[in-house]
Amino acid sequence: MVAGVQIHSQVSPEAQAEILTDGALQFLAALHRTFDKTRQSLLVARLSAQQRLDAGQPLDFPTETANIRAEPSWHCAPPAPGLEDRRVEITGPTDRKMVINALNSGAKTFMADFEDASSPTFKNMLEGQVNLRDAIRRKIDFELKGKQYKLSPNPAVLIVRPRGWHLDEPRVTVDNSPLSGSLFDFALYFYHNAKELVARGSGPYFYLPKMEHYLEARLWNDVFLFSQSYIGMPVNTIRGTVLIETLPAAFQMEEILFELRNHSSGLNCGRWDYIFSFIKRRRADRSAVLPDRKDVTMEVGFMDAYVRLLIQTCHKRKVAAMGGMSAQIPIKGDDKANEIAMAKVRSDKLREVTNGHDGTWIAHPLINKIAREIFDEHMIGPNQYHVRREDVRVAAQDLLNTTVPGQITAGGVRSNVAAALAYAGAWVGGNGCIPLNWLMEDAATAEIARVQLWQWVRHGARLDSGEPVTAAYVDGLLDDGAVEREVRAAVPALQDEHLKIVRAYLKEQVRGQWPSEFLTSDLMPYLAAADGVPAKWQRSAL
Structure with missing residues (x-):
């Protein structure tokens, strides 16, 4: 029992006992009491920013931070152990089988996803934490339907993506207020594993999603500083890679890196969410109507500009510029269709590596070989920080270009x-x-x-x-x-x-x-109700 903390679900009691320990709950409560008011104010600021866009105010690079963009001398932290070479990263949810297969895939890193690839039932969230804890300690081997799943001697480096700032965790409240889903996912992983990861030559590494303003990055940095101090860990041990997957964030890449500079491991082109944000944030603009989803490729104006600016920005600040997802999976029983799909993967990865990206994402272990061959051929060293792309000139209108065939x-x-x-x-x-x-x-x-x-x-x-x-x-x-x-x-x-x-x-x-902000926020009450959460806690923040 921790004062002020209530758990509103009895799902997965074993996972609760292992993960929601008194010490972990005390840490969660401390984070909530320190940072949730700031989080809430930043979410209100998002709504205010949207109202300005609806009224016709155009997006532009912030004037108040022009000095940060102009100053050439600041750089981000050097790569942390295991993050020097990230040429292929595999992503997926945190179920036990997926964790083993991804860590054994041959990819350099595995992004274990509590966000867009996970349905946040309480069972999924808690058992995912158990699976990652066991994987770090090499105790995740298990049997399923007669098949043995064992971790390889040299698994991929683990990176965890918590939920975005906009989502609450309604199954746990502190002082009669729901926790942040971001803090819940981050804190449990960090509290149980940070020191063990460092002892094993790695560290607590994260992907940070859905940010829309550099002040949201500052909040993450403050959380990192607090958390390292809380458990007695040296500052700047944590690393965070920010997904640039919202239109407003594309105008603040340097500022986001600056806020996280001592904890930063780069930026990532979260391409599909970026298209979603492009439509949503320009919802009042009739000129921003896009054609069929399949036609909004990485070659169209606003997507190409965003990619080029991200690579230039990251390499200017000596940090990784990660490419996007190839969602293709092998097509069984149709060799011709499979070859066409794999050709798309090759073309996508060739575009990324020749543009200057330092790594890319895949969704299936069998795609690793294709992506790896492309990057091995065209990226000789561990990264391409030396590819400065000083030829790139991206203006605000380039990021807003809606000329899409x-x-x-x-x-x-x-x-x-x-x-x-x-x-x-x-x-x-x-x-x-x-x-x-x-x-x-x-x-x-x-x-x-x-x-x-x-x-x-x-x-x-x-x-x-x-x-x-x-x-x-x-x-x-x-x-x-x-x-x-x-x-x-x-x-x-x-x-x-x-x-x-x-x-x-x-x-x-x-x-x-208007479209609502996130379908995950809209549909979360159904998951919360199924987990036995009282009605008053079932809604998410946005």
Whole structure:
């Protein structure tokens, strides 16, 4: 029992006993009491910033931090042990089998994901912590259906992605207020493993998602300083790689690095969430309407500008510029289709390494060989910090360039409806990472699909045939039996009640004045209710 702390779920009691110890809860309470007011104020600031954008104020690089961008002398911390060479990083959720397979994949690092690739049931969150703790101590071997899963002698370096600042953890309250999901995931991993990681020649390394302002990076830095002091660890031991996956953050890359400079291990192109944020933050701008999701590639203007600026910024500050995800997975039983898919991976990775990226993401262990060969051929050393890209000149209008070839088609609308239904239905059922059309999809794809449907309806977009995309048109697809059969084939475990919830949710979304901030926030009450959380704690912060 820890004063002021309440746990509102009895899910996974063994994991609770192992992970939610008195010491860990005391640490969580200390973090919450020190930092949650700041977090809440930063979330309010996001809403205020959106209101200014809706009123027509254009995004630009902050004037108050021009001196930080202009000053050439400051640099980020040198790479921490195990992070000197990150040429291939594999990502995925934290279930036990995935953790072993990813750590054994041959990739340089494994990003264990408590965020977009995880449905945050309390069971998933706590058992994920147990699995990572056991993996660090080389005690994760187990048997499943007669097959033995064992950790290799030289596993990938572990990096953990906690949830974003916008999400609460409703199963635990401190002083009658829900914890931050970010602090919950970070704190439990750090408290139980930081010293063990350092003793084994590594360290507590994190991916930091969904930030929209450099003050949100400052908050993370303050959390790092507090946490290192709390357990008696030397400062600057923690490393954090920031995902630049929101449009506002693209205008503040140097400032974000500056705030975290002594704890920074670079920036990452979170490409799918970036497209989602581009649509959402420009929701009032009719000129920002995009064509079918498949046509918004890394070669279009605003995506290419963002990539080039990120690489230039990181190498200017001597830190890693990480590339994005190749979501392809091997296509079994169709060699021709598989070769076409793998050719896309090769092309994507070649583009990244020749642009100057220091590493890339993959979603499946069998893709490691392809990505590794490309980077080994074109990146001789451990990184490309020396590739300064001083030729790059990116202005605000380049980051806002909406010249995207393509059209809105009936197939594109149908694809978005099916993706949103399948993923969100699986998420409500406790699965946050699913294969769809030979791609390993997480929440980002569903978010693009959701906001595109809203954008097309809201701004009166028309198909290439001339037919308008209306709420009724989307309803017809949501209720279409063929679409449902496609979704059920992709997610065989999808339950009727979950499909009903998501169908009603999407119908409501396309009719809203604005799209809501995150579907994960919107649907979290269903997970919280299933975990036995009282109704007053079920809503997330945003």
